[in-house]
Amino acid sequence: MKVEQISIFLENKPGGLSGVTRVLKDAGINIRALSLADTSDFGILRLIVDDVNKAKKVLNDNGFAVGRTHVIAVEVPDRPGGLHSILDLLTRHNINVEYMYAFVERSGENAVIIFRFDDIDQAIQVLLDGGFTVLRGEQVYSL
Amino acid sequence: MIFNEEFETLPREALASLQLKRLKQVVERVYHTVGFYRKKFDEAGVKPEDIRSLEDLGRLPFTTKQDLRDNYPFGLFSVPMSNIVRLHASSGTTGKPTVVGYTRRDIETWAELMARSLAAAGLTKNDIVHNAYGYGLFTGGLGVHYGAERLGASVIPMSGGNTKKQILILQDFGPTAICCTPSYTLYLAEVGEEMGVDMRSLRLRVGILGAEPWGERMRKEIESRLDITALDIYGLSEIMGPGVAMECIEGKNGLHIFEDNFIVEVIDPSTGEVLPDGQAGELVFTTLTKEAFPLVRYRTKDLSRLMREVCRCGRTFVRMERVMGRSDDMFIIRGVNVFPSQIESVLMEIEGLEPHYMLIIDREGALDTLEIQVEVSERIFSDEIRRLQNLERRIAKDIKDYIGITAKVKLVEPKTLQRTEGKAQRVVDKRPR
Numbered sequence: 001m002k003v004e005q006i007s008i009f010l011e012n013k014p015g016g017l018s019g020v021t022r023v024l025k026d027a028g029i030n031i032r033a034l035s036l037a038d039t040s041d042f043g044i045l046r047l048i049v050d051d052v053n054k055a056k057k058v059l060n061d062n063g064f065a066v067g068r069t070h071v072i073a074v075e076v077p078d079r080p081g082g083l084h085s086i087l088d089l090l091t092r093h094n095i096n097v098e099y100m101y102a103f104v105e106r107s108g109e110n111a112v113i114i115f116r117f118d119d120i121d122q123a124i125q126v127l128l129d130g131g132f133t134v135l136r137g138e139q140v141y142s143l
Numbered sequence: 144m145i146f147n148e149e150f151e152t153l154p155r156e157a158l159a160s161l162q163l164k165r166l167k168q169v170v171e172r173v174y175h176t177v178g179f180y181r182k183k184f185d186e187a188g189v190k191p192e193d194i195r196s197l198e199d200l201g202r203l204p205f206t207t208k209q210d211l212r213d214n215y216p217f218g219l220f221s222v223p224m225s226n227i228v229r230l231h232a233s234s235g236t237t238g239k240p241t242v243v244g245y246t247r248r249d250i251e252t253w254a255e256l257m258a259r260s261l262a263a264a265g266l267t268k269n270d271i272v273h274n275a276y277g278y279g280l281f282t283g284g285l286g287v288h289y290g291a292e293r294l295g296a297s298v299i300p301m302s303g304g305n306t307k308k309q310i311l312i313l314q315d316f317g318p319t320a321i322c323c324t325p326s327y328t329l330y331l332a333e334v335g336e337e338m339g340v341d342m343r344s345l346r347l348r349v350g351i352l353g354a355e356p357w358g359e360r361m362r363k364e365i366e367s368r369l370d371i372t373a374l375d376i377y378g379l380s381e382i383m384g385p386g387v388a389m390e391c392i393e394g395k396n397g398l399h400i401f402e403d404n405f406i407v408e409v410i411d412p413s414t415g416e417v418l419p420d421g422q423a424g425e426l427v428f429t430t431l432t433k434e435a436f437p438l439v440r441y442r443t444k445d446l447s448r449l450m451r452e453v454c455r456c457g458r459t460f461v462r463m464e465r466v467m468g469r470s471d472d473m474f475i476i477r478g479v480n481v482f483p484s485q486i487e488s489v490l491m492e493i494e495g496l497e498p499h500y501m502l503i504i505d506r507e508g509a510l511d512t513l514e515i516q517v518e519v520s521e522r523i524f525s526d527e528i529r530r531l532q533n534l535e536r537r538i539a540k541d542i543k544d545y546i547g548i549t550a551k552v553k554l555v556e557p558k559t560l561q562r563t564e565g566k567a568q569r570v571v572d573k574r575p576r
Contacts, residue, residue, distance in 0.1 A: 007526035009519045011556050037528050042519075042554050044526055061337075065524040065557045098527060116526070 002070040027058040035101035075110040075133040146262035165431035176221040216242040232280040244435040257290020260389035268295030273318035277303040282384030317346040325357040332368040343370035360491030397462030412470040495522035513550040
């Protein structure tokens with residue numbers, strides 16, 4: 001049920017982001033989803049890629065600090081109120097979302113949202129009980 | 144192990160009388176053979192015969208790095224060039240290099256003191272010594288080399304640089320001891336790990352590390368990454384080179400100064416006043432046995448303090464605490480005196496931080512600013528912004544609490560700060576002068 005995300009520390013300077021994308025390009029790794037969080041000094045690039053181990057290795061080889069985190073990918077009905085129905089459920093169960101971002105591809109008729117929780121197992125249970133579809137890692141990497 | 148049992152365990156009274164006898168000889172000799180000293184002693188109104196006790200040393204004027212520069216290159220030698228068999232020079236990072244000369248006997252003395260140092264680290268003739276100190280004008284390479292040979296150990300004259308080759312030699316020759324700067328051991332560990340070498344499984348047992356200030360956290364880091372015991376060695380080319388003082392493996396707490404060859408004092412760097420034992424200040428050395436280039440009350444600019452407590456190793460020599468920094472590395476931020484070593488020790492208390500940092504001093508308007516750049520290792524990296532920001536705040540708060548200055552902390556990408564193979568340059572002062 002969990003999806004592995006890699007995250008990369010970047011200083012805010014020209015060429016920082018393209019340094020990462022070049023390494024991934026050269027290794028033939030496809031980026032499936034991404035988000036960039038930043039402050040005035042640094043940013044954290046979070047990526048879902050098709051080959052987590054290889055991506056981490058080539059990025060490490062090129063001197064980047066790379067983290068691996070478990071996130072989950074949830075199917076969201078692609079209509080007004082779709083995302084709200086999930087967040088509303090989480091709020092009612094007092095589950096805090098650390099961050100979230102949207103997936104590029106759709107899963108059938110649905111959009112896919114990546115969530116990061118402190119207590120990921122509890123969140124998965126609540127979402128499943130609420131009737132939502134939580135995608136497996138392999139499904140997500142190959143979407 | 145003690146290399147020279149007789150001298151290294153001399154009872155304090157016997158040591159004091161030996162020091163006094165040798166001090167009188169040195170003062171007598173420099174007064175009559177080096178114009179610079181005759182002039183300075185005359186100006187201070189001290190004659191060699193006025194030195195009757197060790198306390199009288201305090202009547203003699205200090206010698207400074209500037210004096211060495213003023214007499215560049217050979218003006219302070221006390222023997223003719225025909226008696227000098229070796230010349231070395233300091234790195235000269237802050238101006239002209241200072242040149243030092245050695246007679247044949249000086250080289251022998253130095254080799255003995257280096258052999259004592261290696262023995263203090265537990266080495267014997269059965270050890271193989273990987274010597275990665277630079278060979279050349281710098282005293283590190285040849286100093287260690289002669290000492291290792293005197294001890295009878297097998298020495299690999301690696302010198303600095305060519306790090307991948309060094310890793311290969313470390314694997315294939317199986318040295319049991321390594322001599323280099325502490326930052327270079329970490330660099331070796333880093334490069335070795337990148338090459339896929341298990342740096343903990345090498346035959347290395349002990350590191351004899353020096354030529355730059357380092358701290359306890361860096362020691363732990365080196366010891367865990369290379370699975371060795373890391374010991375501190377002290378020396379400076381003006382006084383002799385490496386082997387002026389050495390940490391013993393039994394005590395691992397402070398460096399024994401080879402007092403049969405040197406008299407050490409600690410002074411207040413601003414007033415020149417001699418400080419009582421235990422107080423931190425600038426180390427001042429007088430050489431007792433050097434022939435070619437004797438120095439009287441030489442101000443090292445190295446900051447440390449002396450420990451008189453008896454050491455478990457059996458040596459009677461006083462110990463100096465590891466050098467805390469250089470009195471001329473000191474910078475003043477908004478009126479506060481700051482040593483890079485103070486900042487380093489704050490950083491090293493924070494779990495997961497790499498011992499690589501840079502201090503950028505600048506001025507905004509009329510206000511001095513200090514930026515501390517710290518590398519983000521995977522151990523402290525988080526995918527959550529607020530955790531990294533908390534880390535920045537924690538560092539800034541600790542700096543404020545312990546040193547009393549406000550600093551901006553900037554996290555930078557791993558391995559982007561300078562790794563030097565010699566003395567690490569950690570301060571960049573951009574303030575207009």
